[in-house]
Amino acid sequence: MVMDREEKVKKLNEHKEKVNQIFQPINFCEILDKTIQMNPEEIISEVTESGLRGRGGAGFPTGLKWKFASEQDSDVKYIIANADEGEPGTFKDRQILEEQAEKMFVGMALCARAIGAKEGFIYLRAEYNYLKPDLEARLEKFHGCLKDKGLEFAISIRSGSGAYVCGEETSLIESMEGKRGEPRNKPPYPISNGYLGQPTVVNNVETLVYTAMIIHMGHEQFKALGTKDSRGAKVFSVSGDADVEGIYELELGMTIQEFVDLFGDGDTKAVQVGGSSGFCVPRKKFGETIIGFEGVPTGGSMMLFNSSRSMYHVLHNYLEFFCEESCGQCTPCRVGSQQLLKGIEAIKKGDKPASYLEELKKLAETMRISSKCGLGQSIPNPFLSIVENFREEIIF
Amino acid sequence: MSPTAELVKRTVERHGTQRESLLPILQDIVKAQHYLTDEAMVEVANLLDLSAAEVYGTASFYTFLDLKPRGENIIRICKTITCYMKGKDEIIKAIEDRLKIKLGETTSDGKFSFLAANCIGWCHEGPAMLINDKVYTKLTPKKAIDAINEYYD
Numbered sequence: 001m002v003m004d005r006e007e008k009v010k011k012l013n014e015h016k017e018k019v020n021q022i023f024q025p026i027n028f029c030e031i032l033d034k035t036i037q038m039n040p041e042e043i044i045s046e047v048t049e050s051g052l053r054g055r056g057g058a059g060f061p062t063g064l065k066w067k068f069a070s071e072q073d074s075d076v077k078y079i080i081a082n083a084d085e086g087e088p089g090t091f092k093d094r095q096i097l098e099e100q101a102e103k104m105f106v107g108m109a110l111c112a113r114a115i116g117a118k119e120g121f122i123y124l125r126a127e128y129n130y131l132k133p134d135l136e137a138r139l140e141k142f143h144g145c146l147k148d149k150g151l152e153f154a155i156s157i158r159s160g161s162g163a164y165v166c167g168e169e170t171s172l173i174e175s176m177e178g179k180r181g182e183p184r185n186k187p188p189y190p191i192s193n194g195y196l197g198q199p200t201v202v203n204n205v206e207t208l209v210y211t212a213m214i215i216h217m218g219h220e221q222f223k224a225l226g227t228k229d230s231r232g233a234k235v236f237s238v239s240g241d242a243d244v245e246g247i248y249e250l251e252l253g254m255t256i257q258e259f260v261d262l263f264g265d266g267d268t269k270a271v272q273v274g275g276s277s278g279f280c281v282p283r284k285k286f287g288e289t290i291i292g293f294e295g296v297p298t299g300g301s302m303m304l305f306n307s308s309r310s311m312y313h314v315l316h317n318y319l320e321f322f323c324e325e326s327c328g329q330c331t332p333c334r335v336g337s338q339q340l341l342k343g344i345e346a347i348k349k350g351d352k353p354a355s356y357l358e359e360l361k362k363l364a365e366t367m368r369i370s371s372k373c374g375l376g377q378s379i380p381n382p383f384l385s386i387v388e389n390f391r392e393e394i395i396f
Numbered sequence: 397m398s399p400t401a402e403l404v405k406r407t408v409e410r411h412g413t414q415r416e417s418l419l420p421i422l423q424d425i426v427k428a429q430h431y432l433t434d435e436a437m438v439e440v441a442n443l444l445d446l447s448a449a450e451v452y453g454t455a456s457f458y459t460f461l462d463l464k465p466r467g468e469n470i471i472r473i474c475k476t477i478t479c480y481m482k483g484k485d486e487i488i489k490a491i492e493d494r495l496k497i498k499l500g501e502t503t504s505d506g507k508f509s510f511l512a513a514n515c516i517g518w519c520h521e522g523p524a525m526l527i528n529d530k531v532y533t534k535l536t537p538k539k540a541i542d543a544i545n546e547y548y549d
Contacts, residue, residue: 085517086514086515087515088476088477088478088514088515088519089476089478089515089519090515090517090519091517091518091519091520094517125517126423126460127513127516127517127526128517129529130529130530130531158419158420159419159420159423160458160460161419161422161423161458161459161460161461162458162459162460162461162513163457163458163459164514175419176416176419177415177416178414178415178416178417178418178419178454179415179418179454180453180454180457181457181458182457196416237519237520238520239478239519239520239522240477240478240481240519241481245519245520245521246520247520303477303478303519309481313477313480314477317475317476317477317480318477321476321514324514325514327457
């Protein structure tokens with residue numbers, strides 16, 4: 001069933017009426033008033049009850065993260081908003097920061113109250129430096145509002161310098177400490193040993209905005225959307241061969257088929273869910289694949305490819321990206337990403353037989369279990385899902 | 397005191413000598429000089445009481461902290477698959493012809509460096525590029541050249 005553009009826009013508006021939480025204008029000072037009346041336990045329980053899981057991609061339960069950090073015995077704690085949105089195909093945090101930065105500030109203030117932090121940071125990727133003057137102006141107003149209400153909390157902005165891996169929370173912290181952005185060994189986790197060795201919560205921009213909305217509207221309303229494993233809605237960045245590209249907030253738990261009906265151009269052959277580090281879903285699996293933690297988890301990047309696209313080319317582009325962005329600290333990721341790239345090039349050229357692909361798949365499995373951080377561990381996601389579903393395109 | 401040493405001194409005074417200030421310091425120096433000279437890195441190391449190798453090691457990790465001489469303005473064109481699908485190769489060709497340099501090079505007058513970047517977060521409005529901190533989207537060859545011409549008065 002192919003809808004024309006007009007029908008799609010109509011359908012998308014229906015979705016928007018149903019969901020619309022992130023981009024809905026609210027009075028942030030009012031939520032702050034509510035925050036003051038709640039004690040830390042109440043805030044944490046509200047966020048926990050909502051079932052909210054981290055929106056950056058990894059999906060750790062937000063309430064639990066706040067609870068662990070609140071239990072740490074330390075006078076100094078930090079909250080960091082992860083605005084290092086580097087995953088190819090993701091651009092929703094940029095729009096949230098442009099339009100609803102105050103909601104994120106409120107989310108940070110909520111977390112600060114819940115865990116007992118007095119200082120917060122926004123780690124903003126260098127590619128978004130142009131947002132900084134506006135964010136600073138809005139922060140100044142927000143700080144004024146905090147001061148009026150007698151809340152002791154301040155937020156400052158730190159810039160990244162063009163490293164994808166710094167979206168990983170321990171790399172981000174290393175970078176904030178003025179070091180190479182190389183991931184740390186875990187445990188200990190940032191909730192006990194984070195920025196400058198102090199308990200630190202690192203949350204994605206969108207996650208923080210949802211915490212503000214949960215306090216604003218109550219956890220029941222948030223929980224009413226989504227599925228058992230994936231509560232609530234989520235902001236999606238839609239790009240590629242789609243006639244209605246852009247940023248959309250949708251309920252979690254849709255199938256890829258429903259998604260493609262809404263966004264695709266009628267000839268969609270594959271959807272890359274979760275960006276370069278996510279999974280490629282081929283047409284034959286659209287109907288059975290759910291967008292959410294029970295199916296394909298995603299930080300929101302959805303790239304659509306129609307049948308005119310070469311999946312070899314897509315995979316090649318992703319692997320080049322990983323070769324550049326691997327921090328180089330651990331061997332499986334540094335060497336593995338290069339070997340996967342060289343490997344598919346050699347098969348394509350005919351320098352290696354098609355059976356060499358099996359060797360590369362084993363290498364990818366090894367990378368999954370032996371890489372130090374999420375970057376290296378997730379390179380096998382696009383590699384295996386593209387190679388297994390589009391084997392002919394990779395070989396011939 | 398050389399101009400670089402003076403710049404470093406002023407920048408360090410503004411941010412402080414703690415290790416957490418290293419990145420903001422290096423970012424500000426790059427903003428002023430377009431890249432990090434060896435002299436600047438050694439000066440920073442002295443003032444922050446770090447080894448020069450430590451400063452170099454940190455700086456060389458980050459793409460936006462250039463160690464090679466760069467032009468006054470830096471163009472970073474997105475090379476992610478979605479921008480490719482929208483025709484970024486055509487844009488690269490147009491910019492190369494306009495500036496008479498290849499991707500990765502700097503013009504002889506030192507006005508522009510032309511680099512490729514990983515996803516800059518405008519996939520739905522590709523092809524996209526940054527010139528310094530300013531973003532240009534939905535590029536056509538003409539729009540790209542007009543954007544560059546803004547920097548030649």
